[in-house]
Amino acid sequence: MPFQVKFKGEKVIPVEAGQTVLQASLAAGIPHYHACGGKGQCTTCRILVLEGQEQLTPPTTSERAIRNVKKFPDNVRLACQSYITGDGVEVQRLIRDEADRYIFLNGGEENMTRVMGERRKLALFFIDIRNFTPFIEAHLPFDVIHIMRRVFALFRNAISQYGGEIIDTAGDGLYAVFGLKSGIRKAAEAAVLAGLKILEDIKIFNNTYMRPYFNHTFELGIGVHVGKVIVGNVGIGLSDNLTVMGYPVNVAARLQAATKELNNSFVISDRAFRLLKNPPYSAGCAHLTLKGVSNPYEVKLIGKPYAFSKAAPPPSVT
Ligand code: FES
Secondary structure: OOEEEEEOOOOEEEEOOOOOHHHHHHHOOOOOOOOOOOOOOOOOOEEEEEEOHHHEOOOOHHHHHHHHHHOOOOOEEEHHHOOEOOOOEEEEEOOOOHHHHHHHHHOOHHHHHHHHOEEEEEEEEEEEEOOOHHHHHHOOHHHHHHHHHHHHHHHHHHHHHOOOEEEEEEOOEEEEEEOOOOOHHHHHHHHHHHHHHHHHHHHHHHHHHHHHHHOOOOOEEEEEEEEEEEEEEOOOOOOOOEEEEOHHHHHHHHHHHHHHHOOOOEEEEHHHHOOOOOOOOOOEEEEEOOOOOOOOEEEEEOOOOOOOOOOOOOOOOO
8 A cells, every 4th residue: 555645736646665755756747856867866856845754764875975965954855765654744846947956956055944944033133324324425435435334344243243144234224133043042132232232332433433534423223123034045146145034024124213213222122122131231111113013012222312413514525
């Protein structure tokens, strides 16, 4: 009596004893890629096991070797090396056409988990320079880019010091995540520490560089939230173009934007705040309205009120 295996979006097929999943799918007329002919060398037959992983035989020696090199997650198997020992298995072919073949074989093989996407709990960190536009309007392009590089270097150093990863930059702000290699409590703590360090560093930069050379100082706005998001590499040509998506990302961006209306440089969601081990901050409390959320959203204010500098007119350029 053969076992039944469901190929998601395709059909349910019988798998006879002694038949690999690849042999069974080909026999059932599924156009299953198998470039090396089922020798466990090419990986084009790979499947994602959605249900019943325990009903597959353990990886063979050649599958283990290739899995170690390509860093497959546990639920990715080679169909040509897998046998079935019971019912209730559901799988999905990962390479179904030439475009899939390109993505999986040429785009980001070094980290299959990121290629395939995963749901993770992360701390989401948005930062923006509050008063950059007046600086842009008053200075030469060279100065603007140079200062931008200095300030972004300061952001980058603090974020990487605390284990964060920058996901994207937009204009005079950026977006980073914490927790790709740690639990959510550590991630929240790290995001807050990185933010506080940046606020401290920008104060020094203002006093030692911006004020003396440009008669201008910068204020920042930081928003931090935690939540479950989808992490993956959309593979647009960069080697590790990580994308993070989900509603918590929008919330974190909203908190950053709210620094202005709340007149505080660092706004953190109550949910993130409650994860901090010893919050050494005299936090103020406020409530925000979030799109699509009926109840006011509680946030903590752990930065400082703004003191926007009255910059003197810039030196004239001749
Ligand atoms: S067909 Fe090549 S590894 Fe399975």
